[in-house]
Amino acid sequence: MEVPISTAELLTTDGIPLKQSLRKAERRNKLRAFLLVFPLLLFIFVTFVMPIGDMLLRSVDDSQINSVFPNTFDEYKNWDKGADELPPEEVYKSLFFELANGDKRQIGKALTRMNYAKSGWKSLIKKTTREIKKIVKKGEEPVSYKDTFININKLWADPTYWYSFNQMVKDRSSIYYWNALDRTFDEDGDVVLQDEKRRMYIKTWLRTFKVSIYVTIFCLILGFPVAHLLANLPLRYSNLLMIFVLLPFWTSLLVRTTAWIVMLQQNGVINGILVWLGVISDDGRIQMVYNEVGTLIAMTQILLPFMILPLYSVMRVIPKSHMRAAQNLGAKPVTAFLRVYLPQTIPGISAGGLLVFVLAIGYFITPELVGGKDGKLIGSWIAYHLKTTLNWGLCAALGAILLGIMLIFYWLYNKIVGIDNIKLG
Amino acid sequence: MNDTSQSFVKFEKIDKSYDGEVLVVKNLNLDIAKGEFVTMLGPSGSGKTTTLMMLAGFETPTNGEIFLDTKPISKIPPYEREIGMVFQNYALFPHMTVAENLSFPLEVRKISKPDIKEKVQKALDMVELGNFGTRFPAQLSGGQQQRVALARALVFEPRLVLMDEPLGALDKNLREQMQYEIKHIHDRIGITVVYVTHDQSEALTMSNRIAVFNDGIVQQLSTPDILYEKPENSFVAKFIGENNTLNGVVREVNGSSCTVELDGGFGMVKALKINVNEVGEKTQLSIRPERVSIDNSASGSNNFSGKIEELIYLGDHIRARLDVCGNNEFIVKVPNEGSFNHKEGDELKLSWNSEDVRALDL
Numbered sequence: 004m005e006v007p008i009s010t011a012e013l014l015t016t017d018g019i020p021l022k023q024s025l026r027k028a029e030r031r032n033k034l035r036a037f038l039l040v041f042p043l044l045l046f047i048f049v050t051f052v053m054p055i056g057d058m059l060l061r062s063v064d065d066s067q068i069n070s071v072f073p074n075t076f077d078e079y080k081n082w083d084k085g086a087d088e089l090p091p092e093e094v095y096k097s098l099f100f101e102l103a104n105g106d107k108r109q110i111g112k113a114l115t116r117m118n119y120a121k122s123g124w125k126s127l128i129k130k131t132t133r134e135i136k137k138i139v140k141k142g143e144e145p146v147s148y149k150d151t152f153i154n155i156n157k158l159w160a161d162p163t164y165w166y167s168f169n170q171m172v173k174d175r176s177s178i179y180y181w182n183a184l185d186r187t188f189d190e191d192g193d194v195v196l197q198d199e200k201r202r203m204y205i206k207t208w209l210r211t212f213k214v215s216i217y218v219t220i221f222c223l224i225l226g227f228p229v230a231h232l233l234a235n236l237p238l239r240y241s242n243l244l245m246i247f248v249l250l251p252f253w254t255s256l257l258v259r260t261t262a263w264i265v266m267l268q269q270n271g272v273i274n275g276i277l278v279w280l281g282v283i284s285d286d287g288r289i290q291m292v293y294n295e296v297g298t299l300i301a302m303t304q305i306l307l308p309f310m311i312l313p314l315y316s317v318m319r320v321i322p323k324s325h326m327r328a329a330q331n332l333g334a335k336p337v338t339a340f341l342r343v344y345l346p347q348t349i350p351g352i353s354a355g356g357l358l359v360f361v362l363a364i365g366y367f368i369t370p371e372l373v374g375g376k377d378g379k380l381i382g383s384w385i386a387y388h389l390k391t392t393l394n395w396g397l398c399a400a401l402g403a404i405l406l407g408i409m410l411i412f413y414w415l416y417n418k419i420v421g422i423d424n425i426k427l428g
Numbered sequence: 429m430n431d432t433s434q435s436f437v438k439f440e441k442i443d444k445s446y447d448g449e450v451l452v453v454k455n456l457n458l459d460i461a462k463g464e465f466v467t468m469l470g471p472s473g474s475g476k477t478t479t480l481m482m483l484a485g486f487e488t489p490t491n492g493e494i495f496l497d498t499k500p501i502s503k504i505p506p507y508e509r510e511i512g513m514v515f516q517n518y519a520l521f522p523h524m525t526v527a528e529n530l531s532f533p534l535e536v537r538k539i540s541k542p543d544i545k546e547k548v549q550k551a552l553d554m555v556e557l558g559n560f561g562t563r564f565p566a567q568l569s570g571g572q573q574q575r576v577a578l579a580r581a582l583v584f585e586p587r588l589v590l591m592d593e594p595l596g597a598l599d600k601n602l603r604e605q606m607q608y609e610i611k612h613i614h615d616r617i618g619i620t621v622v623y624v625t626h627d628q629s630e631a632l633t634m635s636n637r638i639a640v641f642n643d644g645i646v647q648q649l650s651t652p653d654i655l656y657e658k659p660e661n662s663f664v665a666k667f668i669g670e671n672n673t674l675n676g677v678v679r680e681v682n683g684s685s686c687t688v689e690l691d692g693g694f695g696m697v698k699a700l701k702i703n704v705n706e707v708g709e710k711t712q713l714s715i716r717p718e719r720v721s722i723d724n725s726a727s728g729s730n731n732f733s734g735k736i737e738e739l740i741y742l743g744d745h746i747r748a749r750l751d752v753c754g755n756n757e758f759i760v761k762v763p764n765e766g767s768f769n770h771k772e773g774d775e776l777k778l779s780w781n782s783e784d785v786r787a788l789d790l
Contacts, residue, residue, distance in 0.1 A: 327486055328519035330506045332533035333584060339507075342532070346523045 055406070062399035065176035071113040072101050076172045082165075090165055095148035102132045103139045119178065119394065120188075121167035123158070131155050166190030179400035184208075204384065204401075211380045214298055214370070215363035221303040222310035222359045223352060229307075230314035230351070235323070248311050256305065260372045263301040267292035267373070293375025301373045306362055310355035317351030353420045361409050381405065435459035435495075436620055437483065437588065442492035444478055444644075452478050454644040456492070460622065465614050467623040467631040470641030471667070476624045479641075480590050483622065485509050497587065507536075512581035512589040516596060518573050520565040526552070526576050527561035533584040551583040554613065571602045578610065582619070591623045595630065607633045628668050632656065640664050657716075661703050662788040665714040672720070672758050674713040675790065678704050686787055688713060694753035697730050698782035703789045711787045717759040719784035722776050731779045734758060736772050750776065 013021040069076060074097035082090040102110065110132070117124035134155040138145065145151040152159040170178055170188045181187055181194055185202040189195045196202065229248065233241050251259060266272045274288045283289065291297055321344065329339035367382035374380070385401045388394045416422065437460040444453040453475040460466045468476035481487040483494060485506030493500045501509060521529055530548040539547070552558050555575035565573055574594060581589050591610075595603045611634045614621050625631055631638045632652040640647045640655065640663070648655060648664045659665035662673070676697065680687040686701040688711055697713060704711045734750035745761045746768055752758040760778070762768050770776060 322517060322519060324515045324517060324519040325521060327484075327506070328513070328515055329521075329532070330486075331484060331509075331511065331513045332536065332580065333507050333510075334532070334536045335507055338536055343521050347521075349523075 058399045058402050060399075061395055062179050062403045063175045063177065064396065065116070065171060065178070066174045067109070068113040068116045068171050069174055071105055071109050072098065075101055076168070079165075079168050079172060084162075084166075088162055089149065089160065092147065092149050094165075095152050095159075099135060099145070099148050099151070102128065103135050115393070116171065116396075117167070119182070119397075120170055121164060124164065124167070127156060127158050127164070131159070163190055179396040180404070182397050183400045183404055204381075207379065207381050207384060210295070210377075211364055211382075214295065214302065214378075214380060215360050217299055218302045218306060218363045219310075219356050219360045221299070222307050223356060225303065226307055226310035226314055226355065227348075227352075230311045230318050233311070233315045234318035234321075248308055251305065251308060256368055257372075259305055260301055260369045263297070263304070263373055264292055267297055267300065292373050293378065295374070295378045297373040297375070298370045298378035298380070301369045302363055302366060305369055306359045306366075309358045309362060313354040313358065314348060314351040317348050317354075321347050349420065353416060357412065357416050360412065364408065365405055436462040436464075436497060437622070438495040438498075439479070439483075440493050440495065442479070442482065442489045442494065444475070444482060444487065445490045451490075452644050453482075453489075456644075456646060458639060458646065458649065460620060462620055463618045465611070465621045465623065465634060465636045467625060467635040467638045468641055469625060469628060469631040469638050469667070471626055474641040475644040476626075476639075476641045477592055480592055480622060480624050483588075484511055484513050484590055510584075510587050512584065512586035514574075514577045514581045514589070514591040514594040516593045518565075518577035518594075520573055520576055520580070522565055524564075525561065526557065526563050526565065526568070529565070529576060530561075530580050530583050533580065537584060547583055551579040554582070555579045555609075570598050571606060574598060574606060575609075578613070582613075582617070586619075588620045588622065591621065593625055594623075595625075595627075603630070604633075610634060632668070640667060642667070658702075659714065659786065659788070662712045662714065662790065665786065665788055670717050670759060672715045672717060672752075672755070674715070674753055674755055676711060676713060678707050678709045678711055678787065681705075681707055685782060688787055690753050692754045695732070697785060699785035699787040700783060702786045704787045710790045712790045714786045714788055715780055715784060717761045720760045720778055720780050722760060722762060722778055730782060730785065731777065733775050733777050734760075736770055736774050736776060739770075739772055748776070750778075752778065 015021055015024045075094060078093040078097050079090060082094060110128070114125045114128055117128070131152065138151070149159075158164060167190070169190070169192050170176060178188065182197075183204050185197045185205045186194050187197050229244070233244055233248070235241075236244065264271070268274070269288045269290060271292070273291065274283070277283045278285050278288065291300065325343050325347070326336075326339050329343040330336065334342065364380075365382055366380060367386055370378055370380040371383050371386070374383070381401060385398050385405075388398045388401070413422075437458075439456045439458040442453055442456040443451055445451050452473075456475075456479060458466075458479075468479060470476045478487060482489050483496075485501070485504065489502060493502055495501065496509070496511075520526075521532070524532065527548050530551055531544045534544040534547060548561065549558065552561055555578055557572060557575055557579070560568065560572065560576075565576065568576065574597075577594065581591075594610075595606050598606060607630055610621075614634075623631075623634065632655075635652060637649060637651055638655055639649045642663050647667075648660045650658075655664060656669050659668060665671045666673070674690055674697065676688040676690040678686050678701075679689045679696065681701060681704075684701055686699055686704065688697045688699055689695075690697060699713055732752055734752035736748055737751055737756055738749040740747040740749075743764065745763050748760045748762055749756070750758045750760060760776075
């Protein structure tokens with residue numbers, strides 16, 4: 004029998020090509036494996052991929068208003084701003100009919116959008132629509148639609164209102180992203196800073212970063228010794244300690260946050276003890292809650308387990324003999340710790356740090372409750388716009404920026420530490 | 429051996445207890461001369477590793493004092509003892525390359541960079557890993573890691589090297605190879621080595637002297653040959669090498685020899701009186717398998733017979749398990765000379781010299 008040479012296709016004993024036979028044999032297993040994970044894939048797709056995709060689309064979506072005023076916008080594009088002070092007659096005419104015949108709810112939505120571009124739109128259009136409806140009811144056809152509009156309200160002669168259309172005539176818009184960074188478009192469509200009294204996002208973003216970084220650092224400082232103890236105490240004690248670490252997980256977040264309010268408020272436990280000890284006077288009670296300090300304290304406590312657990316999982320597998328070996332080789336305990344132990348905990352430090360930072364940057368409930376006015380983070384703005392102003396586009400933009408920041412950190416982490424080194428438990 | 433001026437390492441009346449209730453090391457007195465290779469051999473939990481850790485400075489003796497070069501060292505922290513150590517699982521630092529691992533002890537001693545480089549290279553060459561400096565420990569095989577650990581323990585020229593079961597994680601062939609290698613390095617640089625193992629063949633191969641530990645007590649401290657051929661108690665006889673035992677009662681004492689009546693009325697055996705004192709005392713007789721002859725001519729002073737229970741062919745010899753005088757774990761090694769043609773169940777005639785039988789404690 005001839006031995007097949009390497010260039011020839013390998014065959015099984017029965018003469019079927021080996022690769023084909025292998026595929027056939029593996030097909031069933033692959034199918035079974037796929038069916039096993041399919042529900043999870045579906046779940047992830049429905050609950051994770053789709054909402055995030057929807058959010059990203061929403062953050063740039065400007066199609067609703069285009070569907071309300073299609074003709075007006077078409078005509079608007081023909082306006083030569085250099086030549087005429089006001090848009091041509093056709094624009095007024097299209098707007099007239101689209102306001103007269105449009106669906107009331109859709110126009111209402113569009114008005115909200117128009118108000119983001121320039122405040123004042125909403126009341127102007129509402130008044131105008133009422134008058135237009137009267138005119139239509141009478142059955143008169145205006146000679147000049149432009150004059151009719153200006154007669155109804157002289158603001159229609161103000162070109163700045165018309166200029167603000169400029170940022171709405173496209174189906175996609177970056178306005179929400181600029182808004183999320185305290186910027187808007189001017190009449191020429193250039194990006195400019197918002198009015199001073201409307202600038203609050205940059206400040207909040209910076210505070211969010213500051214608080215997240217501080218919380219991460221405090222968690223590391225507090226969590227490192229605890230994780231070290233956990234990893235090195237005899238099992239009996241470390242189990243007990245582990246319960247203390249995990250106990251917060253079994254308590255509602257709301258309860259823990261309100262507990263901090265009880266602890267920290269001016270008539271709270273800590274101030275009470277300090278006054279009783281005579282450290283501070285009764286009128287010198289320290290303001291520790293409803294400000295940034297409160298946010299820092301409460302968030303550090305709440306996120307601490309997320310630092311401790313990855314650190315613990317890394318420290319647990321560092322053999323105790325390493326510190327001994329380092330000392331045996333002549334290193335003082337501090338040197339041994341810095342040069343032998345600490346470098347080996349880097350995967351834990353970075354995993355915990357990344358986890359705490361990412362959780363902190365999007366944190367909502369705790370800063371909302373204990374943060375007061377100047378302790379709020381970006382999450383509070385997202386909730387505010389989601390529930391109160393219903394500016395979902397801005398919500399989506401804020402959320403997308405948050406997501407982007409997290410991805411950047413993830414990327415940096417991967418560059419610096421390597422994602423394979425992450426250890427979460 | 430009791431000459432204090434001669435001993436480089438001296439354990440004096442060392443007791444060690446972790447919980448205040450159990451002594452893991454009891455009244456340890458041990459002298460180690462400069463340049464000696466001493467092995468502490470014993471089963472796990474016998475106190476040998478604890479003893480080593482006390483010498484390294486990671487455990488404090490509960491009582492007594494350890495002297496290194498005539499100076500007490502109990503109050504000296506481990507990092508100032510200048511004692512090298514090879515740990516059980518090597519304890520190589522995984523985030524450092526091999527060269528960095530080796531330069532670590534030199535760097536903390538503030539030795540100049542060029543000197544470090546030279547010493548590291550020399551140490552790597554010594555363990556035949558000259559080209560492996562840039563690798564990380566995880567990229568090395570078990571045997572190579574072992575050598576790196578050895579090189580690291582020697583690179584800063586310590587006064588003494590301790591090894592805590594350093595070959596335990598290696599496979600059999602590699603272990604034997606490393607045994608010779610460590611022995612040769614010891615011969616070459618003449619450093620004092622204290623070695624801990626539970627593997628008796630390892631101890632026999634490498635050591636100048638062996639301290640057999642059991643239950644926190646040194647049972648016997650001697651050279652390998654004496655330990656094997658003249659065990660002083662039944663623990664040492666059982667722990668070192670293979671050993672056949674027969675239990676009995678001393679019936680007659682005659683100078684350095686005695687006569688023992690075997691339990692179960694199997695007859696009398698003449699033996700050396702080692703660890704028994706008077707007539708009527710219970711004793712355990714110890715005979716090495718290779719000292720039993722199955723020659724039918726029966727020249728020895730003790731003649732018995734045994735039934736073959738099991739025969740195991742091992743190439744160079746045949747291992748026969750016999751039932752002799754009520755002990756069915758009696759092993760005899762028959763050299764494979766081609767003339768052995770007995771089957772399982774056959775009766776064999778056995779004999780041994782009375783000098784090869786040692787009457788030990790029970």
